[in-house]
């Protein structure tokens with residue numbers, strides 16, 4: 001018996017058939033040591049699916065302004081150990097990220113994105129072959145201490161950082177101001193999102 005290992009080059013359905021003539025020994029054959037004859041019978045064709053490469057690109061937005069650049073966004077897939085740290089451009093888009101082969105085409109998986117100063121956001125996505133865009137929409141501001149809830153602790157941290165802090169500068173105008181304060185208050189007592 002032999003083991004044949006294939007290296008997939010393209011994704012999709014494919015099949016493998018055998019060149020076979022009964023009794024012939026110049027194609028697929030199996031020789032009996034007792035009779036020295038080809039005893040192979042018509043081999044069945046093999047049909048199979050080659051799993052593709054699944055990659056993702058995430059898209060997130062700040063609640064206000066046109067600067068949606070995030071550094072060190074934490075990306076995770078709930079119920080798995082997979083996690084990744086990503087940055088985004090000004091438009092809030094990340095580079096393409098390859099997923100490991102534990103993620104299967106056609107399966108629905110959850111993905112969460114978490115930024116310092118914001119609540120965690122979670123979406124569900126049925127994975128397709130190739131690039132999948134995960135649109136998280138607008139992140140909710142206010143969780144300055146990253147404990148999963150917007151409350152008085154975050155508010156007092158905002159007051160400490162008034163006019164100077166960076167994380168609490170949600171409208172990215174260079175200082176912590178009343179507009180940033182309003183964004184936090186709007187999310188008061190909201191928590192990290194879990195599906």
Ligand SMILES: [Ca+2]
Pocket residue numbers: 114115116117118119120143146147148
């Ligand atoms: Ca957070």
Ligand SMILES: [Ca+2]
Pocket residue numbers: 142143144145146147148149150151153154
């Ligand atoms: Ca908090």
Ligand SMILES: [Ca+2]
Pocket residue numbers: 168169170171172173174175176177180
């Ligand atoms: Ca500000």
